Amino acid sequence: MSIPSILSHETIVIATKNAGKVKEFAHALEKLGKKTASLLDYPQIPDIIEDGLTFLENARIKAKTTGDALGVPVLADDSGLRVEALNGEPGVYSARYAGEGAKDSDNNAKLLKQLNLIHARREALAVELLPDGSRLLSKAEFVCALALYDPATGKFLEAEGTVEGWITDQPHGTGGFGYDPLFWLPGLSRGMAELTKDEKQQISHRGEALKKLLPLLEQAQ
Numbered sequence: 078m079s080i081p082s083i084l085s086h087e088t089i090v091i092a093t094k095n096a097g098k099v100k101e102f103a104h105a106l107e108k109l110g111k112k113t114a115s116l117l118d119y120p121q122i123p124d125i126i127e128d129g130l131t132f133l134e135n136a137r138i139k140a141k142t143t144g145d146a147l148g149v150p151v152l153a154d155d156s157g158l159r160v161e162a163l164n165g166e167p168g169v170y171s172a173r174y175a176g177e178g179a180k181d182s183d184n185n186a187k188l189l190k191q192l193n194l195i196h197a198r199r200e201a202l203a204v205e206l207l208p209d210g211s212r213l214l215s216k217a218e219f220v221c222a223l224a225l226y227d228p229a230t231g232k233f234l235e236a237e238g239t240v241e242g243w244i245t246d247q248p249h250g251t252g253g254f255g256y257d258p259l260f261w262l263p264g265l266s267r268g269m270a271e272l273t274k275d276e277k278q279q280i281s282h283r284g285e286a287l288k289k290l291l292p293l294l295e296q297a298q
C-alpha cells in the first residue's frame with residue numbers, strides 16, 4: 078500500500094518560527110487549496126538546535142524533529158544570505174549574525190557595518206550608485222533549502238533555490254522580512270522589500286525551491 082502524500086493533508090505543517098516565512102508559505106500553499114500551520118502553533122515543541130553545516134542539513138534537522146514530534150509530514154526551510162565581499166558570510170549563520178536572538182534590524186546593521194569596514198579599507202573599490210544615490214556594496218545571493226520529511230517512511234524530499242542581487246547601503250521598501258530591505262535586484266531595478274508577495278514568490282530563492290519541490294511531491298503520491 079502506498080503512503081499518502083503530504084498533498085493529501087488539508088493543512089501543511091512548516092517547521093519554522095519565522096512569521097515572514099509563514100506568510101510566504103501560506104500565500105504559496107493557499108493557491109493549492111492548502112492551509113498552513115507552523116511551529117508558532119505548536120509552542121510545546123522545544124527550540125530546535127540548527128547545528129548543520131549546510132542549509133540542507135539544517136532544513137532536514139527542523140523537518141525531522143518536528144515530523145517525529147507531530148507524527149505528520151513536515152516541510153522545513155533553512156535559508157540565508159551569502160555575501161560575496163564577506164566570503165559567503167553570514168550563510169548558515171544569517172539568523173544569528175548579530176548574535177543569538179538577534180532581530181532582523183540588528184542583523185541588517187551588522188551587515189552594513191561589515192561591508193562599510195571593507196569599503197573603508199579598500200578605498201579604490203569601485204562603488205556603483207543607484208539613481209537615488211544609494212551605494213551597491215557587494216554582490217550577494219539568497220539561498221533556500223527545503224526538506225520535506227515523512228515520519229511514516231523516514232524519507233526526505235529536498236530542493237534548493239537561489240536568487241542573486243546586491244547589498245545596498247540604504248533600505249528600499251517595507252515588504253518582505255529579514256535582509257530584504259538591503260537586497261537590490263538589478264534586473265528589476267527594485268529592492269526585494271519593494272516586491273508584492275506574488276512578485277517575490279516568482280523570483281525568490283524560496284519560490285524557486287518550492288517550484289522544484291512541488292513536482293516531486295506530486296510524483297511521490
Ligand SMILES: O=P(O)(O)OP(=O)(O)OP(=O)(O)OC[C@H]1O[C@@H](n2cnc3c(O)ncnc32)[C@H](O)[C@@H]1O
Nearest residue numbers: 093094095154155156157158171172254255256257
Ligand atoms: O529557523 P526558522 O524557525 O525557520 O526561522 P529563522 O528566521 O531562524 O530562519 P533560518 O534559520 O532559516 O535563518 C534564515 C535567516 O536568513 C534570513 N532570510 C531567509 N529568507 C529570507 C528572505 O526571503 N528575505 C530576507 N531574509 C531572509 C532570515 O531573516 C534569517 O535571518
Ligand SMILES: [Mg+2]
Nearest residue numbers: 094127155172
Ligand atoms: Mg533558524
